Amino acid sequence: MTTIAHLTDFHLLEADHDRRRGAERWRLRYLSFGRPIDAAQRRRRTLAALVEAWRTGADHLVLTGDLTEDGTPAQFEVLAAVLAESGWDPARVTLVPGNHDAYTDGAWERALEGCLRPFAATSGQGTAIALPGAVLAAVSTAMMQPVTRSAGAIxxxxxxxxxxxxxxxxxxxxxxxxxxxxxxxxxxIGAMQWLDGLINSAELMALLHEHDHLHVIHGHTHRDHDAPVRSGAPPRIFCAQALVDGPSPLRLYRVRCGRLLSERARVRSGASAFALA
Ligand SMILES: [Fe+2]
Ligand SMILES: [Fe+2]
Structure with missing residues (x-):
């Protein structure tokens, strides 16, 4: 039976962000507003969550964007290093970009050709991964926009x-x-849809209404949340808590009979500490 682990919204920082000056410094303060700008803490939390996910024995790991704070090459280097340290086989990991990863023009694409190259085969735009009982598709919602906007589009x-x-x-x-x-x-809120939402959500929702076997795992909202496509139906839209905000953001899903079902991690003690509840 296939199990998928899900983490999101790491908002990783480069270790020497204090060297930033001028507009670059203000950009980071704006994007990190309300959160401590602590590169070491974010890296530590990311590594711990990746290791926690690995210990569950999940078949595949999905990281749904905003993996960096403003998509600089140095931040993608931090992401690559922490992934390497986690023990995950890149062939079992899918990364997709968030709006924060796309605030530096072309950096995400360059990272996939550079430091994140081991993950390109399972993460590039238009990648579909065949798992027992499921097909996982990497979908980009990244678009060029100023840091004052956080929308997405497919x-x-x-x-x-x-x-x-x-x-x-x-x-x-x-x-x-x-x-x-x-x-x-x-x-x-209508105006927030333009500012922060998926611009062509109507087209994707139409597909979700048409196909009951279609599911979405996403990030961006920073909160653990399940939603049905139709009122009263089982959930098919899943979001995990942002790792940058929460102590236990890991989510697990199990594939069964053409459906994706949410599972909750149950903590035990020791190295094989996590089991499916
Ligand atoms: Fe985020
Ligand atoms: Fe986001």
């Missing part, structure tokens, strides 16, 4: 690709799981 050709995958997996009986940063549900 490219039209990627939406077409998702529609094709949904049709294929419907025939095969596999669950289709989209790993992406922004939630597919519209923001309840």
């Amino acid at each position: 490219a039209a050709r990627e939406l077409s690709w998702i529609a094709s995958l949904a049709a294929e997996t419907r025939r095969s009986g596999d669950a289709l799981v989209l790993a992406q940063h922004h939630p597919p549900l519209r923001h309840p």
